[in-house]
Amino acid sequence: MSEGEAFDFQIDRIITIVKDTGAKVIGLQFPEGFKRRSPGIGSKIEDETGVTVLISGNPCFGACDIDVALVDNVEVLFHFGHAPLDDNALSRKVYFIETRSDVDVKAVVELAVPELKGQKIGLITTVQHVHKLKDASLVLKEHGKDCVICTGDSKIAYPGQVLGCNFSAARNEDCDEYLYIGSGQFHPLGVSLATKKHVLIADPFVNELREADSSKVLRQRSAVIAKSLDAESFGIVVSSKPGQERMKLAEELKKMAKKHGKDAYILTMDLVTPDQLLQFKMDAFVNTACPRIAVDEVGRFNAPMLTPLEFEIVLGEREWEDLYFDEIAGE
Ligand code: SF4
Known part of the structure; x- marks a missing residue:
């Protein structure tokens, strides 16, 4: 920030x-x-x-x-x-x-208008700017756009809010494209993969626009999957952090691995870091903790670190085309 x-x-x-x-x-x-x-x-x-x-x-x-x-x-x-x-x-x-930002968003949304080709625009952001979505929506409406600020699932406290592990507020209505207000890349990339729609990033801190271009991250994820195709042993990582713990998912993944004749071990820990996994000599890891870890720390683990969805692709249980960012869904 x-x-x-x-x-x-x-x-x-x-x-x-x-x-x-x-x-x-x-x-x-x-x-x-x-x-x-x-x-x-x-x-x-x-x-x-x-x-x-x-x-x-x-x-x-x-x-x-x-x-x-x-x-x-x-x-x-x-x-x-x-x-x-x-x-x-x-x-x-x-x-x-919540530590909300008082930065103005109207100027950067004005800047974004000519770049938005669709009619129905979904507005998304993080909690820092969620109280400014109304301002953003007024600007879009003044320019004749239909504006949608969707409620997410139970993990999402405010309409239009997205987390790095939950894009439900972008999926609840079919928009032509999305405008993300904020400074990071991860959330808009997640939305673009989850919706398969164009996502424009409007950064109000520097008053700049960027495209959420998922091609690089998809290339990286494809390389991680490719490196795991011959893996025989998998460490399935579970975090003990209250909002990240997905033991049930880890158990299901372990069962799936066994069904495919692979060895799988559930590794529990608090913080998941490359150092933490260094001494486990597995062919690949599967991360059920914060979904950002596998993506943000790509290449830094001593073996490929897959997301649960990518693990399904490795095992042949999911098509490559169905590759999204992992999410921790609510109700
Ligand atoms: S699991 Fe990761 S992306 Fe989700 S809220 Fe926690 S830190 Fe953020």
Whole structure:
């Protein structure tokens, strides 16, 4: 995220919650991009309330990734940068501070209009800009477009919101094309694969447009699949993180591997990294944890790291044409 842009850390709300709950010890958990802000925010809360602040130093990539050990040691945990997921069993103690951006989106949407050839435009974004979708939709409507902001499944807190593991808000209605408001590549690429539609990225931080071009990532994924075709042993990776744990899927994949005469082992761990898997001498891995891992860390594991869908292709249970990003679906 851009250094210069203002994000709403809701310090006053946090102070009120701390005072109202009478908490003596609280936790703060930030995603990587906001960690450097933690000392300033922590001191302000301590100064205003006298509470003791513990800051999570563990990596944090999503609402799936609550610091469970820290939750046990505090009365309240404030988790920044993400909207809640549906299955957060810890939510009684955890407050989600969504850290929305106040950057204007209208200018970049104006810029996007001439590039949008379809009539029915689906608007999608991350939680940081979800409150600005109305502004974006007004601009599109002024230019005669039909604008759709769809509700996703139960994992999705707001209409039009997408996660790196859930594009349901883009799939719920058939649009001609999509306009993604935000700075990253992963979400729009996921939407373009999930919908097979044109996705234009409108980055409001730098006021620039980009195409979501999935050709490079598809080439990379095809290479990973090709390298796994002769594999005999598979490590099926399961994360213990609350919102990433998919043991049932791992068991189904293991059964599928056995049916095809392959060896498969379920490997459980918290954080999934190339180092963590280094000592397992498998021919290939299958990742059931955060779907971004296999894609973002491509080439960094000591054996090909497949997504569950790619594993099905390797086993001949799925056609190559049916290759999408892995998703963790809700209800
Ligand atoms: S599983 Fe991955 S993509 Fe999904 S919310 Fe967690 S970090 Fe984000």
